[in-house]
Amino acid sequence: MAENVFDAIVVGSGISGGWAAKELAESGLRVLLLERGRSFEHLTDYKNANTEPWDWPHRGRPTLKLIAEYPVLSRDYLMDENIMDYWPDEQDCPYTEIKRFDWYRSYQMGGRSIMWGRQSYRLSDIDFEANVKDGIAIDWPVRYKDIQPWYDYVEKFAGINGSIEKLPQLPDGVFQPAMQMNVVEKQFASDIKKYFSGQRKIIIGRSANLTKELPGRNKCQYRDKCALGCPFSGYFSTQSSTLPAAKATGNLTIRTWSIVTRVLYDKDTMKATGVEVIDAQTNKTIHFKARVIFLNASTLNSTWILMNSATDVWPDGLGSSSGELGHNLMDHHVGVDASGIVEGYEDKYYFGRRPNGIYIPRFRNLFGDKRNYIRGFGYQGSASRQGWNRDIAEYSIGKSLKEILCEPGQWQFGIGAFGEMLPYHENHIRLDHTKKDKWGLPVLAVDCEIKENELAMRKDMQQDAIDILQSLKIQNIKSNNEAGAPGRAIHEMGTARMGNDPKTSVLNKWNQVWDAMNVFVTDGSFMTSSACQNPSLTYMAFTARAAHHAIAELKKGNL
Secondary structure, three states, X not given: OOOOEOOEXXXXXXXXXXXXXXXXXXXXXXXEEEOOOEOOXXXXXXXXXXXXXXXXXXXXXXXXXXXXXXXXXXXXXXXOHHXXXXXXOOOOOOOEEOOOOOOOOOOEOOHHHHOOOOEOOOOOHXXXXXXXXXXXXXXXXXXXXXXXXXXXXXXHHHOOEOOOOXXXXXXXXXXXXXXXXXXXXXXXXXXXXXXXXXXXXXXXXXXXXXXXXXXXXXXXXXXXXXXXXOOOOOEOOHHHHHHHXXXXXXXXXXXXXXXXXXXXXXXXXXXEEEEEEEEOOOOOEEEEEOOEEEEOOOHHHXXXXXXXXXXXXXXXXXXXXXXXXXXXXXXXXXXXXXXXXXXXXXXXXXXXXXXXXXXXXXXXXXXXXXXXXXXXXXXXXXXXXXXXXOOOOOOOOOHHXXXXXXXXXXXXXXXXXXXOOOOOOOOEEXXXXXXXXXXXXXXXXXXXXXXXXXXXXXXXXXXXXXXXXHHOOOEEEEEEEXXXXXXXXXXXXXXXXXXXXXXXXXXXXXXXXXXXXXXXXXXXXXOOOOOOOOOHHHHHHHHHHHHHHHHHHHHHOOO
């Protein structure tokens, strides 16, 4: 094989990119995996995995210097001393905010799969049929029956723990044994079912933490340090799961510090021939060729690549012939929560630090309920006891403080909402040629906001949270409804949606770019609507499905 020539190129090594590399390599294809950031080795690069807050100079809290250097990251909970090297330098990688959009990126092997929240839920036909029933945007080109076997496939390999609930809005999966709710959560699950006549339900979260060993991976150790990397391979990440499988084939080549600037396109054959790369360390430009290209650089970056490609044919980029490339940007809107104090369980505790919580599935605009908005939301939360870092005004210093901190504090219970955001055409990204990044490339301009439907939903998100806590007789309830700036959920979706018609969509039902059928996009870009469930499991399923379709089409000679 000639140098720089491969059967397939995968751009991005995060959750979906890792899956694409695994499936393509296991089929016998010679695969090049390109990552724009640094190498990051499993186990050896989890340098802070065994540290505690007191091991850090500022107990993990951001300093004024860090806040000045990371103005976007500092807006939310993500800034912590022990993971700062997981985030890119914001001065090197700026973007333009037409409206506030919190874009949290991780440029390293494995991407955000190292520190994702691991909540893993399927979409149902309630979600896949929502657009067409509501007359919003366009219809999904698939239904649940098309994706169900691929959900099964990825769940078995990734290792998703959960409980069988038989809920039409939240399909069950191929689960490992569920993590257990603690004593308070179990009681609340029973109470809420009675109080709301079964219309609202508390279940244990479905998370990508192993409760049963898989080959090469140990069970979760209940340390709740997942964001630091797991030395036990106890949760799903590229490093712990898909990358070892891809490497084991002998068909994988990895190149880090490789910024893909465009897909190379042949207008005579109407196919991509490869990609152009800038070496992030040397600034050298390199071309790599392949028969199939998978874009998995994360939603906004994959669309940036398309926008910067084939501009001699389409001024707005490869995939823009429908006028939808860059449009329909979505995230889940968050920042609505409620919490309070639980009394009467002072003699009870729980095992370890469970890296999972409870989930309250969507109940609005379902089963006869009708609101003044469409779609709905779910809640994530937990019951726990306050720890050593709680504020005790009466014992602010000395022996008394130390003694009381040897005992756990009060029980508390809190839930936070994740609401569905509609796919508005006017919520979009574009290239901003007036601003350049460190490598002289145009940056993205992001113009996105929540609108009237989401604002109306947020009122219910807050009031329903309060009602739930009141029904459970929780004391001292406090509630927030913060500004719902998109990006905060780190579930960016859309901008290269799939559909049935090349006139209204960027991708077909197999995640192929209509304008270049050997280019597949299987990160969050393809989402036609957002639902309210965490989306990563859906990215995995669609990626595996698309990879197998690509393999079959290559064998037929269609690509």
